Amino acid sequence: MTKQPSLSQLKQNLNDVVSLKDERLTTLRLDSRKGAQQLVGQIERRIAKAQAAEMAFQARLKYERTFWAQGDQVAGIDEVGRGPLAGPVVTSAVILPRNFDIPWVNDSKQLTAKERERLYPLILEQAVAVSVGIGSPKLIDQINIYQATRVAMRRAVMGLGVVPQQLIVDAMQIPVQVPQTRLIKGDAKSASVAAASIVAKVYRDHLMATYDVLYPGYGFANNAGYGTKEHLTGLADRGVTPIHRTTFSPVQKIIKQSSRS
The missing domain is CATH 3.30.420.10 (Ribonuclease H-like superfamily/Ribonuclease H)
Structure with missing residues (x-):
């Protein structure tokens, strides 16, 4: 009697399955082990997610294709x-x-x-x-x-x-x-x-992480400059930095308070 492959071996061997019609997946469906059936479900969900992503991606190329055709x-x-x-x-x-x-x-x-x-x-x-x-x-x-x-x-x-x-x-x-x-x-x-x-987004996040090193205490690496509680506390405690937008209301308020004191 041929020994069945372990579930870990099956998982490794089926990592590259991209179609629900793959013969390896068909064979796995016949495996009565509970773990094998769970693996079938995992693979089917992964394939369905990938197919949905591909369909959505193709839809997002609609405008480009119109212009590319020209x-x-x-x-x-x-x-x-x-x-x-x-x-x-x-x-x-x-x-x-x-x-x-x-x-x-x-x-x-x-x-x-x-x-x-x-x-x-x-x-x-x-x-x-x-x-x-x-x-x-x-x-x-x-x-x-x-x-x-x-x-x-x-x-x-x-x-x-x-x-x-x-x-x-x-x-x-x-x-x-x-x-x-x-x-x-x-x-x-x-x-x-x-x-x-x-x-x-990534470029700006990296930039704000650098500003967090230059101007600590405002949480720029985490809040990217948005008006979070940590940021507003930093403004109140430390004041306005050269990278603050002075025409934005919360920053204006701190500037006016500082000018009165």
Whole structure:
């Protein structure tokens, strides 16, 4: 009688199963052991999750495919950091190749920090071009956050090194002479915008972690400059730093209190 392989051996041997019709999975379904049936369920759920992700990914390439069919280079643009009290607004422009194939690239807000960190270098590796545009706290205070975001987006587009014929933008209008498709929640509807959202988010998070070293006591590595309790306590105890947005209400309040004392 042939000895059945152990469940750990089965699990190792079935790591590369990607189809529900795989003969190895069909054989496993005939294994009456409880552990084997649990393994079948795990594999089926993994395959179903991967298939759903692939379908959603293909849907997020709808706009790109329309422009690619015309022979156009398409750049997706997104921003992060419009709401924080400290740090810049960061934008990114990304041109994806026609054979781009990273199904997990999605709206950065739908991903964990660990997932974003894993996808970030993959996007940089596969992209035709990637650029980042910065709107400093000083610029934000001078012209307001909306206009500073537009300036930063323009900087991202101009820094690509490859001239796009089409832009897909997350709900903004960029002051450049390139046709633009503006999408509400574009980072969930376009793979290019989703890739840009990941690049912008990871880039800014890394930047804020550096600022946390330069300006300790505000929790920048954890709150990315948003007005959390830790951040507001730091403001009250330590005052305003050079990276704070002085036109934002909580920061203005601290400045006024300091001027009275």
